[in-house]
Amino acid sequence: MSKKLLVIGYIWPEPSTTAAGCRMLQLLETFAAFGYQVTFASTASKTDYSQDLASMGIKEVSIKLNHSSFDDFVKQLVPDVVVFDRFMVEEQFGWRVSEFAPQAIRILNTEGLHALRKAREEAHKKGQSFGIAHWKNHPMTLREVASIYRCDLSLMISTYEMEILAHELDIPGQLLHHLPFMVDGSSGFTADWVPFEARKGFVGIGNGKHAPNVDAVKVLKQEVWPRICKRLPDAELHIYGAYLPQQVNEMHSPSTGFYVLGWATEVHAVLNSARVLLAPLQFGAGIKGKLLDAMKTGTPSVTTTIGAEGMHGNLAWNGTVTNDWDHFAQAAVDLHQNQTLWENAQQQGAELLRTFYDKEAVQAQLKDRLQHLSKALGTHRAQNFIGKLLQHQTLASTKYMAKWIEEKNRG
Numbered sequence: 001m002s003k004k005l006l007v008i009g010y011i012w013p014e015p016s017t018t019a020a021g022c023r024m025l026q027l028l029e030t031f032a033a034f035g036y037q038v039t040f041a042s043t044a045s046k047t048d049y050s051q052d053l054a055s056m057g058i059k060e061v062s063i064k065l066n067h068s069s070f071d072d073f074v075k076q077l078v079p080d081v082v083v084f085d086r087f088m089v090e091e092q093f094g095w096r097v098s099e100f101a102p103q104a105i106r107i108l109n110t111e112g113l114h115a116l117r118k119a120r121e122e123a124h125k126k127g128q129s130f131g132i133a134h135w136k137n138h139p140m141t142l143r144e145v146a147s148i149y150r151c152d153l154s155l156m157i158s159t160y161e162m163e164i165l166a167h168e169l170d171i172p173g174q175l176l177h178h179l180p181f182m183v184d185g186s187s188g189f190t191a192d193w194v195p196f197e198a199r200k201g202f203v204g205i206g207n208g209k210h211a212p213n214v215d216a217v218k219v220l221k222q223e224v225w226p227r228i229c230k231r232l233p234d235a236e237l238h239i240y241g242a243y244l245p246q247q248v249n250e251m252h253s254p255s256t257g258f259y260v261l262g263w264a265t266e267v268h269a270v271l272n273s274a275r276v277l278l279a280p281l282q283f284g285a286g287i288k289g290k291l292l293d294a295m296k297t298g299t300p301s302v303t304t305t306i307g308a309e310g311m312h313g314n315l316a317w318n319g320t321v322t323n324d325w326d327h328f329a330q331a332a333v334d335l336h337q338n339q340t341l342w343e344n345a346q347q348q349g350a351e352l353l354r355t356f357y358d359k360e361a362v363q364a365q366l367k368d369r370l371q372h373l374s375k376a377l378g379t380h381r382a383q384n385f386i387g388k389l390l391q392h393q394t395l396a397s398t399k400y401m402a403k404w405i406e407e408k409n410r411g
Helices: 019-033 069-077 087-100 114-125 132-136 139-150 159-169 211-231 267-273 289-296 325-337 339-356 359-375 377-383 385-391 397-410
Strands: 004-009 037-042 059-062 081-085 105-109 153-156 176-178 202-205 237-240 258-262 276-279 301-303 319-321
Touching (some): 004 087, 019 037, 019 081, 019 105, 019 289, 019 359, 069 087, 087 397, 114 211, 132 159, 139 159, 159 176, 211 237, 211 276, 211 325, 289 339, 325 339, 377 385
Parallel strands (some): 004 081, 081 105, 202 276, 237 258, 301 319
């Protein structure tokens, strides 16, 4: 009999608009490849960009928040594994899964540490230099870490975030698993790369609902592009992204080579036409799908330490990493104009893909981890004392708040 996977999504996956959507789609495909019957449930409404999961053989279910109908649903489903898409979903449904499907392995899909992203954003808005203490003392960190402890395993997309959880908060290694983006056939795709002479110009990509992306476009407009234009007056920068806000659309300026073009249906086609991806990210968390897409298409990139964080270990970047805007602009110009430098950066990207993102290797590691966890779930949970503590009824505030809301709604 096939095992059953239930994924409770924060939103319906949008792989064509967000890196998080691509990540979720990869996760669903991975469990399907492992032989699981997959059900995806969410309280959210679908959008025009939502992936058609039913066409992939995945059952789609709409669920209600703070409603006992979910209890009946999960009891009838009897899942072997439940994945919570982000800690907010675990807060809402974790206690119900624990109570009505206690046999299920509970997995948190972090999509990057939300508290880290929030703490960095707040420090940036205040003009403060971010320090790790900002994150450790942020109230959202308490919620997110509590969710990690309540789950049997948390999927971490960034090696940096694995490190700070372990070294700064002493999170046991058996509760964490590194699962980055996965690249299919990473050893043989270089033959499809568009050559240097067939490309031109620069590109920036980012979903407009994501604050770090909007900030990065502002930096491009105000700091980076004027510097590039002084060196390459005829160059063009094309900005793409779904849900771009009005303030970004108003930056459209063909006379200066700054084009705001909206949603790109084919990101790889956009990257294949450009010589350099620009990503001046000043805050954020997780790892950046746009930078991985650039590597996959052989497009060198210029980004910041935040942008490249948790993505390349001790290996060279496929371009340049800098937080100085003069250096950023000059590096972009150098990559755009110097074919030898550009091709070397391409090969560095290929090495990163082979080393860290190979699909077969990443999936094999997850499969082994799940098999081990399934065989020793009782022992695993017994060793997680803080997790048991947080499951205790006197500390289960989310459970009783949900029950109160449910009764209030019923009345």
